Amino acid sequence: MTSPSSVEPEETSWAPTRALGRAVLFGGLAAFAGVILGRVDLVVLAAPFAIGVAWGLRRRPARPPVVAAEIAEEDAAEGGAVGVALELSNEDPVPLDLVVGRLATSPWLQMTDGARPYAGDVAGAEAGERGADRGLRPAGSVRRVDLRATALRWGYQQVGPAVAYGVAGDGLLVSGTVVAPALTLRVYPAVPPFRADSAMPRSAALVGVHRSRRPGEDGELSGVRRYAPGDRLRRIDWRVTLRTRDVHVAASLSDRDAEVIVLLDVLHEAGVSGGIRGEASVVDTAVRAAAAICDHYLRQGDRVGLVEYSGRPRYLRPASGRRQLITALDWLLDIRAGAGVGPTLGLDPSIIPNAALVVVLTPLLGPQSTETIATLARAGRSVVAVDTLGSLGQRRMSESRWTPVAQRLWWLERQNLIGLLHEAGVPVTAWIGPGSLDQVLHDMARMAAAGRLGGR
Amino acid sequence: MRVLLADLRYAGLGLLSRVHATIATVRRTTTAVLLLRALVFGALVVAFVVSVPSAMLWTPVAPAVAVGLALPAALFPRTRAVGFALVTIGATWLVTTTFIDLDWSAARVLGLAAALYVAHAAAAFAAVVPNDTAVNRGALLRWALRTSLVVVASVGLGAIGLAAAAWLPQAQGILAPVVGSVVAVGIVAVIVWLARRPGRVP
Numbered sequence: 001m002t003s004p005s006s007v008e009p010e011e012t013s014w015a016p017t018r019a020l021g022r023a024v025l026f027g028g029l030a031a032f033a034g035v036i037l038g039r040v041d042l043v044v045l046a047a048p049f050a051i052g053v054a055w056g057l058r059r060r061p062a063r064p065p066v067v068a069a070e071i072a073e074e075d076a077a078e079g080g081a082v083g084v085a086l087e088l089s090n091e092d093p094v095p096l097d098l099v100v101g102r103l104a105t106s107p108w109l110q111m112t113d114g115a116r117p118y119a120g121d122v123a124g125a126e127a128g129e130r131g132a133d134r135g136l137r138p139a140g141s142v143r144r145v146d147l148r149a150t151a152l153r154w155g156y157q158q159v160g161p162a163v164a165y166g167v168a169g170d171g172l173l174v175s176g177t178v179v180a181p182a183l184t185l186r187v188y189p190a191v192p193p194f195r196a197d198s199a200m201p202r203s204a205a206l207v208g209v210h211r212s213r214r215p216g217e218d219g220e221l222s223g224v225r226r227y228a229p230g231d232r233l234r235r236i237d238w239r240v241t242l243r244t245r246d247v248h249v250a251a252s253l254s255d256r257d258a259e260v261i262v263l264l265d266v267l268h269e270a271g272v273s274g275g276i277r278g279e280a281s282v283v284d285t286a287v288r289a290a291a292a293i294c295d296h297y298l299r300q301g302d303r304v305g306l307v308e309y310s311g312r313p314r315y316l317r318p319a320s321g322r323r324q325l326i327t328a329l330d331w332l333l334d335i336r337a338g339a340g341v342g343p344t345l346g347l348d349p350s351i352i353p354n355a356a357l358v359v360v361l362t363p364l365l366g367p368q369s370t371e372t373i374a375t376l377a378r379a380g381r382s383v384v385a386v387d388t389l390g391s392l393g394q395r396r397m398s399e400s401r402w403t404p405v406a407q408r409l410w411w412l413e414r415q416n417l418i419g420l421l422h423e424a425g426v427p428v429t430a431w432i433g434p435g436s437l438d439q440v441l442h443d444m445a446r447m448a449a450a451g452r453l454g455g456r
Numbered sequence: 457m458r459v460l461l462a463d464l465r466y467a468g469l470g471l472l473s474r475v476h477a478t479i480a481t482v483r484r485t486t487t488a489v490l491l492l493r494a495l496v497f498g499a500l501v502v503a504f505v506v507s508v509p510s511a512m513l514w515t516p517v518a519p520a521v522a523v524g525l526a527l528p529a530a531l532f533p534r535t536r537a538v539g540f541a542l543v544t545i546g547a548t549w550l551v552t553t554t555f556i557d558l559d560w561s562a563a564r565v566l567g568l569a570a571a572l573y574v575a576h577a578a579a580a581f582a583a584v585v586p587n588d589t590a591v592n593r594g595a596l597l598r599w600a601l602r603t604s605l606v607v608v609a610s611v612g613l614g615a616i617g618l619a620a621a622a623w624l625p626q627a628q629g630i631l632a633p634v635v636g637s638v639v640a641v642g643i644v645a646v647i648v649w650l651a652r653r654p655g656r657v658p
Contacts, residue, residue: 017580017583017584018534018536018539018583019538019576019579019580019583021539022538022539022542022576022580023576024643025539025543026539026542026543026546026572026576027639027643028640028643029543029546030546031637031639031640031643032640033550034633034635035633035637035640038633039550040617040618040621040635041549041553041560041565041618042546042550043617043635043639044565044566044569044610044614044617044618045546045549045565045568045569045572046639047569047610047613047614047617047639048569048570048572048573048606048607048610048611049572049573049576050639050642050643051606051609051610051613052573052576052577052606052610053642053643054642055602055605055606057649097595097598097599098581098584098585098591098595100584100585100586100589102586113590114484114588116484116486116588116589116590117585117586117588117589117590118589118590118592119585119589119590119591119592119595120591120592120594120595121592121594121595121598143592167584170577170580170581170599170602170603171577171580171581171583171584172580174584
């Protein structure tokens with residue numbers, strides 16, 4: 001629950017509307033003509049205007065209305081519903097004929113019945129003039145408009161500012177506009193379904209779910225070997241022991257956890273984001289994929305860190321647990337598409353742990369991205385590049401007759417870059433959600449094992 | 457020639473976007489606002505019909521003038537179109553009852569007063585709500601009640617005044633100046649109050 005925001009309205013006063021001027025003009029002209037010409041009918045024509053003005057101005061409010069915006073929750077998931085409220089209240093003892101309020105929202109918050117102004121009459125404050133005489137602040141009457149919105153895109157979305165004005169005296173007086181500042185709603189990226197095989201090229205600590213190449217207990221069965229001092233009796237494989245007449249034990253591999261670093265290459269934006277219901281831009285894909293990868297590995301007990309590769313690089317230290325998942329999702333909300341300019345000093349590979357699996361979410365749109373990936377691979381890190389450009393790269397453009405040729409050339413150049421990355425030992429795979437990384441992780445695990453055996 | 461065609465194309469696109477924006481605005485208009493503007497239009501047409509002698513109503517000019525006065529006021533209630541329509545209809549009444557239809561009935565003048573006030577009140581209300589505002593039904597009903605009360609009170613007082621003038625023809629020369637002066641004093645008081653208050657006229 002977020003507390004409502006409001007502004008002190010003392011600065012704003014009431015002003016006559018054009019309708020008051022019109023009533024005075026017409027009533028005055030008719031009455032004047034009636035007096036001059038001695039015509040009762042003209043006085044009769046002026047009468048309702050005179051009575052209407054007198055009736056409308058008999059009680060004039062001194063305070064303008066107060067407006068407040070409220071959001072039911074501080075955060076929401078992309079595509080989820082959000083409760084939003086617009087509160088229009090009157091702290092003046094004089095009732096207001098109308099309070100017209102409007103809540104401006106981010107374009108990525110779709111209001112259920114459209115973003116429109118709301119108007120309603122608001123009764124006078126309960127404490128009244130007697131309370132005000134005693135120095136009491138009147139308890140304002142409130143009209144509350146409950147609205148529903150759908151969060152269409154991840155990020156920090158603005159709810160507000162809310163603006164309102166009051167109308168009194170049957171439309172003869174209007175207050176100045178009062179404004180309530182905007183509130184911020186955190187919209188977490190949608191986590192697309194993602195799973196990955198437990199194979200990891202490298203594992204790190206002594207606990208976890210990934211099978212390692214080190215022998216250990218309670219892990220996956222790796223074979224049967226002769227008994228050696230120190231082996232536990234419960235691990236004796238009796239069937240093999242009886243057959244061979246020699247004591248054998250079941251050998252297993254230890255389970256380890258892994259360290260995963262997700263590097264988001266947001267140097268460039270491509271495509272136009274259509275929110276959760278529309279087409280995803282490159283940054284959308286990267287952020288959602290990063291959220292999915294974090295969610296998957298953190299639920300497995302692994303340690304996950306994040307790196308933003310842009311003009312203002314950021315780094316989230318690897319950690320594990322649910323708190324890290326929330327921290328990572330919060331961290332992702334600050335991602336902004338860059339203008340194609342990388343960090344001044346480049347990316348220092350030493351910030352990435354040696355044993356970490358580096359998943360680079362990149363659209364591969366510039367040489368800087370490729371160079372960074374190659375640098376990480378040369379520094380001995382296990383790097384997987386996930387292509388976030390998707391189908392955007394193959395979309396046909398028709399600006400001029402040379403555009404398809406230029407596009408074809410660009411595409412070939414990009415394919416060449418991907419080939420070079422393959423040669424440098426960096427597998428490149430497209431982001432397709434579940435199982436995106438399975439094949440490359442299997443290949444990398446096999447290659448890592450082969451490298452170690454060859455070394456021996 | 458190519459530049460001209462490109463300019464024309466951009467102008468066409470601009471016009472098209474304006475048309476689309478207007479259609480979107482009309483589509484977003486709420487029933488309450490539409491009702492108020494229809495009331496402004498209807499009341500002004502009725503006022504014009506009442507202000508003109510019946511013989512003149514069947515000329516082709518009269519409907520055009522009625523629509524020409526009522527439609528801008530209904531479409532643009534925040535502008536001077538409403539005041540212009542009120543003053544024009546009042547002046548039409550004054551001219552026709554002075555030179556053409558000298559024998560006007562009390563019902564006509566009371567109907568005219570009511571129609572003019574309803575048009576003014578509806579325009580005042582319509583002017584303060586944007587066209588896509590969702591207006592609370594209770595607020596509309598209470599506004600209608602207040603306007604009806606003013607109309608009933610005015611018609612009642614007007615009927616009494618007209619009856620008194622009819623019963624005492626010799627007093628008509630005194631009645632109009634006296635009542636008119638009272639109204640004028642009230643209006644002067646409002647003007648003085650307005651002049652003392654700093655404010656704006658939206």
